[in-house]
Amino acid sequence: MTDVDxxxxxxxxxxxxxxxxxxSRHVLQQLHSFSADAQDLSALMTRIALAGKLIAxxxxxxxxVEDALGFxxxxxxxxxxxxxxxxxANQVFISVFEQSGLVCRLASEEMEKPYYIPENCxxxxxxxxxxxxxxxxxxxxxxxxxxxxxxxxxxGDDADGTATDLLQDGHKQIAAGYILYGPxxxxxxxxxxxxxxxxxxxxxxxxxxxxxxxxxxxxxxVYSVNEGNFWxxxxxxxxxxxxxxxxxxxxxxxxxxxxxxxxxxxxxxxVFLYPGTIKNPEGKxxxxxxxxxxxxxxxxxxxxxxxxxxxxxxxxPDKIHTRTPLVIGSKEDVALVESFIQExxxxxxxxxxxxxxx
Ligand code: AHG
Ligand code: MN
Ligand code: MN
Numbered sequence: 001m002t003d004v005d006x007x008x009x010x011x012x013x014x015x016x017x018x019x020x021x022x023x024s025r026h027v028l029q030q031l032h033s034f035s036a037d038a039q040d041l042s043a044l045m046t047r048i049a050l051a052g053k054l055i056a057x058x059x060x061x062x063x064x065v066e067d068a069l070g071f072x073x074x075x076x077x078x079x080x081x082x083x084x085x086x087x088x089a090n091q092v093f094i095s096v097f098e099q100s101g102l103v104c105r106l107a108s109e110e111m112e113k114p115y116y117i118p119e120n121c122x123x124x125x126x127x128x129x130x131x132x133x134x135x136x137x138x139x140x141x142x143x144x145x146x147x148x149x150x151x152x153x154x155x156g157d158d159a160d161g162t163a164t165d166l167l168q169d170g171h172k173q174i175a176a177g178y179i180l181y182g183p184x185x186x187x188x189x190x191x192x193x194x195x196x197x198x199x200x201x202x203x204x205x206x207x208x209x210x211x212x213x214x215x216x217x218x219x220x221x222v223y224s225v226n227e228g229n230f231w232x233x234x235x236x237x238x239x240x241x242x243x244x245x246x247x248x249x250x251x252x253x254x255x256x257x258x259x260x261x262x263x264x265x266x267x268x269x270x271v272f273l274y275p276g277t278i279k280n281p282e283g284k285x286x287x288x289x290x291x292x293x294x295x296x297x298x299x300x301x302x303x304x305x306x307x308x309x310x311x312x313x314x315x316x317p318d319k320i321h322t323r324t325p326l327v328i329g330s331k332e333d334v335a336l337v338e339s340f341i342q343e344x345x346x347x348x349x350x351x352x353x354x355x356x357x358x
Contacts, residue, residue, distance in 0.1 A: 090111065195213070
């Protein structure tokens with residue numbers, strides 16, 4: 001019998017390149033449940049993924065279409081120049097969650113107050129907090145950017161629309177993650193059961209599982225900080241950087257987009273810092289939309305996130321756009337930065353005691 005005469009056996013093992021695990025299936029599998037809460041979370045993640053796909057599509061064609069690049073000429077609530085892509089991505093999240101029945105409010109870095117979707121309330125028991133485009137200075141030069149998201153359960157009826165229930169610590173997050181728009185688009189998320197990464201397969205429009213239960217190395221070579229601010233920092237941070245310069249095994253990486261820098265550290269270890277500066281003693285990064293979601297994620301991966309003196313997840317904001325200094329990454333590297341800060345605080349205390357005694 002020749003090969004041609006052989007009956008065609010269906011080879012299930014090689015029918016697909018790999019065992020395609022989609023995001024929505026993964027969420028349900030992680031929760032071991034088909035309960036209403038599990039279905040909600042799965043639907044929420046699917047919508048976030050849709051926002052990611054729409055933003056990725058715009059970014060990949062940004063140089064070819066009218067009005068995708070450049071500034072709007074406006075500034076946001078924190079006084080930063082707003083880019084057209086910031087507005088586009090902000091609106092994408094709103095559109096994706098309208099008539100979803102899932103979230104009642106969206107709070108974004110780009111909006112002064114949360115955006116309410118009355119038709120979703122009170123059915124939608126969640127709030128989505130997000131940074132629509134993180135690293136927007138990279139947009140116009142075709143470098144990596146990201147989106148950051150966090151989900152919290154709405155507490156109370158928020159009848160006066162002040163969203164005071166959002167002014168709670170980061171342990172209140174039930175899910176968080178980011179989408180990285182790089183050479184490929186990746187979505188990394190945690191619902192409190194580890195950290196998992198998905199890669200967008202554009203040919204089928206699905207995020208497919210790439211890495212499950214990611215663990216950040218306890219120490220890594222990378223330090224990621226804007227050293228242009230060196231003379232703006234406190235002496236303790238300068239001392240840490242001097243230490244890094246004098247010791248072998250460190251390498252500097254800074255992309256201008258927190259999401260990209262965190263992604264590298266998640267896989268390879270190291271530390272990202274955005275300390276306070278003379279001009280901005282609380283640094284630049286916003287607690288609810290950037291630091292807390294990434295802290296949730298990195299802790300789930302076995303890493304750590306700190307202001308330098310306090311765990312990021314313990315910080316209670318006094319307003320929704322509160323900023324915090326951020327030190328995040330491998331446990332040992334975060335601890336080393338903290339030790340420099342503690343040392344300086346001790347010295348300052350000792351000096352103050354001596355002065356008061358003299
Ligand atoms: P955003 O684009 O959302 O305003 O965030 C930019 C952030 C962060 O992504 C990045 O790490 C940092 O700002 C860069 O700031 P500097 O240019 O001050 O280093
Ligand atoms: Mn940002
Ligand atoms: Mn942003």
